[in-house]
Amino acid sequence: MKIVFLSINKLLCLVLVFFCFSGLGFSQGKFIIENKKQTDKVKFKLINNLIIIPVEVNGVKLSFLLDTGVSKPIIFNFLNVSDTLKIKETETIFLKGLGEGESVETLRSRNNVFKIGDAIKLNQDLYAVYNSNLNFAPRLGFPVHGIIGFDLFKDLVVEINYSKKILKLTTPEKYTYKKCKKCERLNLEFYNNKPYINADVAINRVITPVKLLIDSGGSDALWLFEDNSLGIKSNNKYFYDFLGHGLSGSVYGKRSKARSFFLRSFELNNVNVSYPDSTYILHARKLKGRNGSLSGNILKRFNIVFDYRRAKITLTKNHYFNEKFQYNKSGIELAHNGLRLVQERDNFIGNDNYGNSQEQSGTRIMINPQYKLSLKPAYTIVELREGSPAEKAGLLKGDVILSINNKSTYHFKLQELIIMFYGDSGKRIKLKVERGDKILTFEFRLENLFQ
Structure with a gap:
């Protein structure tokens, strides 16, 4: 068994250091664009400044983080994705990452088929990581099954248009540089x-x-x-x-x-x-x-x-250039943590007593309100900065946020909630949370520590 090292920066910030080759280390197998123009465009999602692209692995459609700091593709095997991919020719290795924990077991697989748009590679290595902690989906609010980097960049010219959220892949021999004054x-x-x-x-x-x-x-x-x-x-x-x-x-x-x-x-x-x-x-x-x-x-x-x-x-x-550099002024780190069963009201207007309502002198009288039960995302505090406004207000790690400023959190995507914590200094934040069997309310104001 071999020991290799994985290094991860920031939340979702990965830097793999386990292939110590000199130069670019081009291999025999490579990504080839299967069309006459030798170029293709792929739409991506930009979530929390990260690029998420569609990748097909052995015929299975997945979502990957595009990471210039990664040497070989990784599959996060917390959902046993590798079983669906039918990976073969495996070898066990161990990865060591940032933090002070132990190495984790990883399965190396050879000769996998990767497809990104019209770009295809027939003999791609990948690494399946068996670690439930290495799961980006809760932090992003979007499923991410793996990471890819160097193998794509070394074979093709990769243009990242952050403005239009388009990835353009071109065979190097077909790429022509244009004069650019700006x-x-x-x-x-x-x-x-x-x-x-x-x-x-x-x-x-x-x-x-x-x-x-x-x-x-x-x-x-x-x-x-x-x-x-x-x-x-x-x-x-x-x-x-x-x-x-x-x-x-x-x-x-x-x-x-x-x-x-x-x-x-x-x-x-x-x-x-x-x-x-x-x-x-x-x-x-x-x-x-x-x-x-x-x-x-x-x-x-x-x-x-x-x-x-x-x-x-x-x-x-591009148009993001002059955007101010903001940061989380609440001290709260949120993650999607499963689903909650939510009771929602359905109101109907009618002339009977079977779950509908009647109008009398301009006033709606609910005879028998109807309800529906829905599964909605639950958002949990997973990190809380010491001395932050949220901690001083009494919030704790593990609290499930039910509403923010009197609006139910299940109406928001995770990133929409997080951006509220990046607001102007002094902005009032009111949270209703579930802690065990209790419903509690807390209030604080965002604080700019750099003023």
Whole structure:
């Protein structure tokens, strides 16, 4: 049995480090686009700054996270998906991830058929992870069955149009570069099959060059590894927070702001930056010269062309570019946690006494209200920042949120609820929660710790 290492940044932010090949490591098998134009467009969903694409594996339609920081495709086997996929030629290995837990058992499978739009690969390796904790669906409110990255990017030119939510795949030999006055074209560097880019960040009034992993599988903006000798350290305004859940446990660190972030001529201001505790990122820091990760909340502000064959990346500003960098001001992390049986009223207007209503002098009198029972999503507090407004108000991990500002939560998607916690400082939040057999009400105001 072999030991390999998995590193996961932020919530849903994955960085696999278990294939230590030099260069790009192109294999004999590759993705081929099966049409005359040698190009195809695939629609994707953008959820919490993450790209979710449709992927067909051995004839089964699934949803995958597109992650530039992943070396080989992974299937999350918490629903025994691999049984449906009929995977074969398996080998057991172990993965070690962020957090302080133990390695987990993983099944490696060879010669699987992957299809993304018109792009197909006939002999793809994949890894089935048997760990119920590695399940992104509750945090995203959308089913995610796996992750794919390097194997797609190395074979095709991949254009990510965040504005239109379209992925364009092109055979490298058929791709033609166009002149672009408003774009920036930068060189990529590769280590262990992962793309790195050079940038500059202004911290404490000092501009510092940094080498960053490009991590489309991370929902944060910027992760930096603190290093006093390089001047990479948080300013005095920060708070300690849950940053995500790794394969081997939770990851914590500082949340702060960087005055500016530069990708050549492109400048972003007041950027969110996280500094994970070194305890949780030992494997990620093994690459000498790496200073952190560049993730979805910055990447989505550009339409991007990844060309691994030519080691180039092209960035063009889109309508997200000037969007303010917000953060969760409540201290609450929510997850979809099963279903609740909800009683809803159905009112009918009629002239009988069988579950309908009658009108008398302009007043509706309910004779026998009818009800229907429906299964609705339940949203549970899974992380609660110490000292946050929500914690001070008396909320606890495990509380099931029934309503927010007097509106039942089952009317909202998970991401619609979460965005309410990113509102303006001072905004009032009223929550009704279920705690055991009790229904409780709490109220607090959002707090900006960086003012």
